Amino acid sequence: MSQHKDAPENKLLTIEEAAEFLGVSRGTFNKIRHENKIPEIVVGKRPRFFASELIAVLSRRTSSATKQRKKMRNKVALNVLSDDSVEDLETQKNIFDLKLIAQIDPYGALSLLCKLIVRAKSAKKVELLIDDRSICQYLKTIHFFYHLEREENILWDRKILQDATIQDTSILMPIHAIRVKGGERIIAENLLRLLRQQGFKDPVGRAISIVLGELADNTMTHSHENLSERVCYVSAKRFIWGESNCIVVGVADPGLGIPTTLKRNPKYSDLSQREALLASFRPYVTSWKDSPRGKGLTDVMSIALGNRSMMRVETGDICLSMDFRDKENPIIRFKEPMADVNGTRFGLILIDTNFEKTDRKAVDVLISERVGK
Amino acid sequence: MTVIKLIQYGAVLTGREFGADVMKGLATQVTYPVCLDFEGVESIGSSFGDEVIPALASHQDNKISIKNANETVRSILRDVASDAGIKLDMA
Numbered sequence: 001m002s003q004h005k006d007a008p009e010n011k012l013l014t015i016e017e018a019a020e021f022l023g024v025s026r027g028t029f030n031k032i033r034h035e036n037k038i039p040e041i042v043v044g045k046r047p048r049f050f051a052s053e054l055i056a057v058l059s060r061r062t063s064s065a066t067k068q069r070k071k072m073r074n075k076v077a078l079n080v081l082s083d084d085s086v087e088d089l090e091t092q093k094n095i096f097d098l099k100l101i102a103q104i105d106p107y108g109a110l111s112l113l114c115k116l117i118v119r120a121k122s123a124k125k126v127e128l129l130i131d132d133r134s135i136c137q138y139l140k141t142i143h144f145f146y147h148l149e150r151e152e153n154i155l156w157d158r159k160i161l162q163d164a165t166i167q168d169t170s171i172l173m174p175i176h177a178i179r180v181k182g183g184e185r186i187i188a189e190n191l192l193r194l195l196r197q198q199g200f201k202d203p204v205g206r207a208i209s210i211v212l213g214e215l216a217d218n219t220m221t222h223s224h225e226n227l228s229e230r231v232c233y234v235s236a237k238r239f240i241w242g243e244s245n246c247i248v249v250g251v252a253d254p255g256l257g258i259p260t261t262l263k264r265n266p267k268y269s270d271l272s273q274r275e276a277l278l279a280s281f282r283p284y285v286t287s288w289k290d291s292p293r294g295k296g297l298t299d300v301m302s303i304a305l306g307n308r309s310m311m312r313v314e315t316g317d318i319c320l321s322m323d324f325r326d327k328e329n330p331i332i333r334f335k336e337p338m339a340d341v342n343g344t345r346f347g348l349i350l351i352d353t354n355f356e357k358t359d360r361k362a363v364d365v366l367i368s369e370r371v372g373k
Numbered sequence: 374m375t376v377i378k379l380i381q382y383g384a385v386l387t388g389r390e391f392g393a394d395v396m397k398g399l400a401t402q403v404t405y406p407v408c409l410d411f412e413g414v415e416s417i418g419s420s421f422g423d424e425v426i427p428a429l430a431s432h433q434d435n436k437i438s439i440k441n442a443n444e445t446v447r448s449i450l451r452d453v454a455s456d457a458g459i460k461l462d463m464a
Contacts, residue, residue: 181390188385192415206416206445213387213418221389293389295419295452357448 012041012048021054032057073285076100077336078108080248080312080347086112086339094119097129102330106235106250107312107347109175111339113233114254118341120151128156137164142174144234172198172247173236183248184216184234191236198238201246201351205355207303207350208236208249214296215251215346230255234316246309254343257315261287274334277318282367283360299358304348305366306357312347314338332370374404374438380413387417392424399429406433412441416447419456426450427457440464 003289011020019029032038033049036057040047076084078101089096098115104112120126128148130136139145140161148154173191178184188209195205212234219232237248259276263269265287268276279285281301286294304311304324311322319337324330339345379386382395407429411417429435439450439461447463454461 180462181388184382185385185387185391188387189383189415192385199390202415202443203445206443209385209416210387210418210445210449213385214420217388217390217418217420293420295456299419299449299452356444360452 010188011051012043013051013054014046014048018049019056022058036060074100077103078112079103079105079243080107080310080349082108082338083336083337085336086115091129094123094125095129097128098139099129099131099133100168101135103134105239105248105347106142106173106175106237107248107345108250108338109139109142110233110250110252111177111314111341112233113144113147114252114343114345115341116148116154117151117218118254118343120154124153126151126154128154130156130160132160132164134166136161137166137228138168138171138265140164141166141168142171144175147175147177147233170238172238173234175233175235178216178220178232178234179230181217181220184212184220184232187234188212195247200245201354203354203356204247204307204350207307208247210343211249211300211303211348212251214300217222218296219251219253219255219344241349241351247350247352249348249350250346251348252343252345254341257342258313258344259315259318263287265289273316273318277313277315278332278367278370282364296359298363299357300346300348301363302357302360303350305362307350307353307355308349310349312345314345316340316342330366332366374408375404376408376410376440377403378410378412380411384413384415386414386421389424392421395421395426396425399425403429406438406440408440410413410440411443411446414446415443417446419449419452422449422453423456426453427459429455430457430459435459436462438462438464 015026015029019026022029022032024032038049038053038057041051076088078084078086085107087093088099089100091097116126145156145161172194173187176187178187192205192209196202216232216234220230231253233252234250236247238245238247240246258280259273262276262280263271268279271279281297283298284294301311304322308324308327310324313320314337317337317340319335320332321335322332403433426437435458437459442450442463451460
């Protein structure tokens with residue numbers, strides 16, 4: 001099909017016209033423009049946009065909205081690997097239907113927990129719809145509801161799960177809230193013992209103890225201005241993936257989030273939120289000025305790389321997904337978050353195998369390549 | 374040589390502040406040279422290691438002897454030593 005320069009899709013629009021075209025404010029348009037990297041040409045020092053590029057953006061947004069609506073009608077999977085969101089459970093404003101959950105792992109449970117806790121701070125009332133079937137029973141067994149008890153305005157019918165208990169040997173560690181530095185070491189030691197009893201290889205348990213130690217210590221150091229508000233939730237579960245025995249670990253906090261914390265260091269203050277999240281995994285990148293710190297997240301990633309596993313980290317509305325199963329073609333990409341909420345959520349899958357972490361240089365190279373793209 | 378058994382601080386040694394606290398305690402009681410015994414220690418975080426290993430090594434020509442460290446611990450110790458420019462003697 002031939003394209004004529006006067007065709008409507010080839011029309012050049014100013015910022016104001018483009019915003020009107022998409023039906024959004026100028027500020028929102030600027031956000032969309034940067035997020036979608038909409039091509040622009042400069043005419044007389046001012047950017048202009050092809051209508052065809054805006055139609056493409058509109059189409060992607062519509063497709064995303066359709067997908068969202070479709071999810072609303074279906075069951076929702078909340079795990080490290082899924083694309084679903086905890087927002088899919090919010091059938092009405094401040095009403096979350098937990099009956100819609102088909103699958104959930106520690107990462108999903110902690111994402112949902114943080115979402116509800118943060119929402120409860122701003123909403124007068126948050127209601128949970130539950131039943132006495134397996135997912136809600138599982139959530140009760142991992143102490144999910146126990147951790148919500150602190151929030152007075154989160155309501156659910158407690159009688160429904162009053163007598164419910166399930167025996168689930170896949171639960172390695174129910175949700176623990178760490179509120180004091182050092183608490184993570186006791187939890188990590190207990191988990192390590194349990195993993196050994198269950199026949200996991202030593203390198204896996206040891207790696208997990210480092211992951212818990214580094215991430216929880218980060219949270220207890222940075223996550224909130226007010227010391228008493230700092231809390232780190234952790235949980236772990238075993239599962240079979242293909243033919244491999246695996247463990248999935250979730251670590252989360254409803255605090256400031258990695259980019260906000262990192263950008264306190266003037267050296268990184270100009271980075272976008274996404275750039276800051278990526279950069280935080282590079283060695284020696286830290287929120288502390290002139291400090292040799294900033295190795296914890298690098299070590300966590302080097303463990304995931306060495307184990308050839310998967311990791312996911314979310315902060316605010318940004319989600320970074322890492323898939324290291326193919327050694328020659330590691331994938332690091334941004335995707336839709338599971339929970340658009342303040343704070344940070346980590347999900348790490350480790351495969352039960354003898355392995356060694358990679359060196360930090362490999363992590364640095366990988367991140368540098370991703371930043372370059 | 375003084376042998377410091379690190380298991381007295383736990384099987385999982387992570388956290389920069391914890392490392393700094395441990396080092397503070399060691400600084401008042403050890404006689405150099407020292408050797409670090411990791412028997413029973415399952416893992417160590419680099420932040421903990423950063424606070425302890427270079428500080429001890431600085432009193433003994435930037436060298437330190439390590440024994441009974443598993444491969445996970447050794448791997449982190451190598452990173453710590455590389456960052457701090459110290460030499461490890463791993464038995």
